[in-house]
Amino acid sequence: MVRETCRFMTDPRDLPVPVRTMKAMILAAGRGTRLQPLTYELPKPMFPVLGKPVMEYLVELLAGHEFREVMVNVSHLPEHIENYFRDGRRWGVSIGYSFEGRVEDGELIGESLGSAGGIKQIQEFGRFFDDTFLVVCGDAIIDLDLTAALRKHWQSGARASIVVKEVHKEKLSNYGVVVSDENGRVTSFQEKPSIEEAHSNLVNTGIYIFEPEIIELIPSGTEYDIGSQLLPDVLERGIPFGSIELPFRWLDIGRLSDYWLINQLLMRGSIRGMNMPGREVMPQVWVGLNVSIDWEDVLVEGPVYIGANSTVEAGCEIHGPTWISHGCHLQGGAKVSRSLLFEHTLMRKQAVVNEAVVFGRHCVDKEGEPVVHHEPGLDWVGDARDKTVVTMRLTG
Numbered sequence: 001m002v003r004e005t006c007r008f009m010t011d012p013r014d015l016p017v018p019v020r021t022m023k024a025m026i027l028a029a030g031r032g033t034r035l036q037p038l039t040y041e042l043p044k045p046m047f048p049v050l051g052k053p054v055m056e057y058l059v060e061l062l063a064g065h066e067f068r069e070v071m072v073n074v075s076h077l078p079e080h081i082e083n084y085f086r087d088g089r090r091w092g093v094s095i096g097y098s099f100e101g102r103v104e105d106g107e108l109i110g111e112s113l114g115s116a117g118g119i120k121q122i123q124e125f126g127r128f129f130d131d132t133f134l135v136v137c138g139d140a141i142i143d144l145d146l147t148a149a150l151r152k153h154w155q156s157g158a159r160a161s162i163v164v165k166e167v168h169k170e171k172l173s174n175y176g177v178v179v180s181d182e183n184g185r186v187t188s189f190q191e192k193p194s195i196e197e198a199h200s201n202l203v204n205t206g207i208y209i210f211e212p213e214i215i216e217l218i219p220s221g222t223e224y225d226i227g228s229q230l231l232p233d234v235l236e237r238g239i240p241f242g243s244i245e246l247p248f249r250w251l252d253i254g255r256l257s258d259y260w261l262i263n264q265l266l267m268r269g270s271i272r273g274m275n276m277p278g279r280e281v282m283p284q285v286w287v288g289l290n291v292s293i294d295w296e297d298v299l300v301e302g303p304v305y306i307g308a309n310s311t312v313e314a315g316c317e318i319h320g321p322t323w324i325s326h327g328c329h330l331q332g333g334a335k336v337s338r339s340l341l342f343e344h345t346l347m348r349k350q351a352v353v354n355e356a357v358v359f360g361r362h363c364v365d366k367e368g369e370p371v372v373h374h375e376p377g378l379d380w381v382g383d384a385r386d387k388t389v390v391t392m393r394l395t396g
Contacts, residue, residue, distance in 0.1 A: 001386055002094040022150075023129060025119060026205070028080040028111045028138035029075035029100050034255045036090045037362045037370075043077045045138035046084065047253060050266055050327065051277050051307070053084065054253060056091075059139045063092045065146040071128060072138070075100040075254065082102070088188035098122045099120035120218040129212045135226070137206035140263075143273070153209040156184065158242035159236050160214050163207035165250055169195055173205035175252075176227050180243040189232060202243065205250055214239075230342075256368035260357060263340055267303045267321035272370070276305055288326060315349075 005045035012098030032039035035047070045055035055072075062070055070093050074081050078099055090093030096119055101103025103111040113121055117133070122128050130154070134146065164178045166394040177190040179200045187267055190198060217233050218224055234241050235334065244311040248272065253259040266274050287293075290309050297314035304318050312318070316330045324330075326340050333349035341347070342359040355366045363371040 021069060021130065021131075022065075022067045022134070023069045023071070024062050024134040024136065025122070025129075025387075026055060026072045026136055027115050028055060029073040029082055029110070029118055031076045031110070031112070032137075032139070035253070035259065035368070037364065038256070038357065038359050039076070041077070041360055041363070043074075043080055044078050044253065047139075047259060048273060049141060049251075049253075049263060050273070050323075051305075051325075054141060055081070055085070055138045058091065058138060058328060059085065059088065059091045059095070061146065062067060062136075067134065067137065067146070068093055069128075070095045071098060071122050072096070072114075073098045073122070074101055075112045078108065078110070082246060096128075098125070103118065112223065114223040114229075116218045116230040117222060117224040118216055118244065119226075123212075123215045124220060129210075129215060132209060132211055135208040135210065139253050140206065142207070142248055143250040144204075144250075145246060147258070148246055149207075149244050150209060152244045152246075153242065156240070156242040158185075158209075158240045159211045160231070160240045161209040161244050162186065162231065162240065163205050163209075164202040164243045164245050165205050165248070166201050166245075167200060167203050169198075172198045172201060172203065176377045178202050178204055178243055184243050184245070186231075186235060186241045186243050187237070189227075202245065206250075207305055209244075256357065256364065257366055260355070260366040261321060264321045264338065267305070267323060269303070276303070278305060278307075284320065 018201065021197040025284065028043065028045045029045065032044035046053045049057070051278050055056045055140055059070065070088060072081065072095060078097070082097055085095050089358045098118060099108070100113045100118060101108060103109070107230055118214040119129070132150065144178045149163060162178060167175065172195055173192050177193055177198050178186060179188040179190070179326050180186045180202070188199070208226060214234065220228060224230065251262045253262060265271055267276065276286045280286050284304065285300055286305045288306065288308030291306050293306065293312040294314040299314055299317045303320040304322050305313065306324045307328065309326055310324055310328040312330045315332040317335040322336055323340045325341055325345070327344040330336065330347045331349040334347040334351045335353070336347065339353045339356045339358065345358050347353065353363065353371070356371050357364055365371055
């Protein structure tokens with residue numbers, strides 16, 4: 001009788017098939033040397049774009065394509081990333097972190113293992129990668145159809161796939177060039193070739209799809225790179241290795257000039273689907289909450305965003321595209337043009353900033369070169385939270 005009452009009420013063959021739990025890794029351990037000095041105080045994945053960290057756009061994209069478990073390797077200033085994203089539940093995902101480095105006298109010392117070495121450390125710790133997984137770089141904004149990319153990977157029978165994108169010929173020397181045959185099978189790589197030597201106009205976007213056995217090729221406990229070491233090894237061994245080409249936007253902030261330009265384009269509305277936050281109080285001028293501006297005696301030419309709790313005194317000039325983050329203070333007479341001001345920036349009345357990025361005590365032009373004010377010894381930028389303390393002294 002007991003056995004009879006325990007019979008299935010539904011035929012087991014009608015029960016749903018378990019759904020794969022898709023896993024991804026975000027590479028976020030680099031020092032961002034090409035974005036120094038700004039990366040002295042903020043890791044590159046946390047650089048704000050339209051008010052959100054670059055990496056947040058990636059987390060949102062992963063969540064939208066049903067990637068529910070995400071590992072992030074961290075090394076340089078890891079607390080900024082971990083304290084912001086925490087366990088990921090805000091975005092509907094679970095996020096874990098793998099620190100690369102050591103603790104010395106109670107202080108974290110970052111020692112990056114490279115993009116591939118970071119994968120190896122995660123796998124050796126807990127065998128996290130047990131099925132097809134995605135790897136993306138934490139310093140780019142993309143709108144790639146990840147589901148379509150996975151489908152192409154599976155259909156090709158490849159054990160490793162790389163997402164490629166066509167770029168203008170004059171930019172090829174900035175990237176790793178990927179050469180593939182008519183079937184999309186990768187045949188060779190060229191690391192930042194000259195324009196004349198490039199054999200393809202398809203470049204490595206830093207987006208990869210791997211099967212777990214690829215990790216076995218990565219040596220343990222050593223710095224190892226995906227693009228320059230792991231993938232050439234995959235190619236040399238004859239492992240099925242494919243390229244995936246799909247239409248998508250790829251906004252790479254690898255250099256400071258890229259970061260400045262992308263923000264300029266986004267503020268001009270040149271990239272569909274990326275909208276300015278805040279409230280539009282006049283054409284092409286957006287503000288956050290509780291902003292204090294002397295509108296009668298301030299010249300503002302959009303597009304301009306002024307963040308919450310910011311103050312703009314009479315006599316200031318702001319020419320767009322300019323992004324002013326929350327908590328900033330522009331004293332009367334300050335002039336800002338086509339620039340980005342990070343949070344809590346104090347611009348004193350003599351300050352003139354043109355096509356620059358201001359972050360804490362750092363002010364650099366769009367190419368990353370330090371900006372020096374004309375007048376020797378003039379203290380002209382500081383921290384808006386403490387107007388009595390000068391945090392930057394520039395000498396001519």
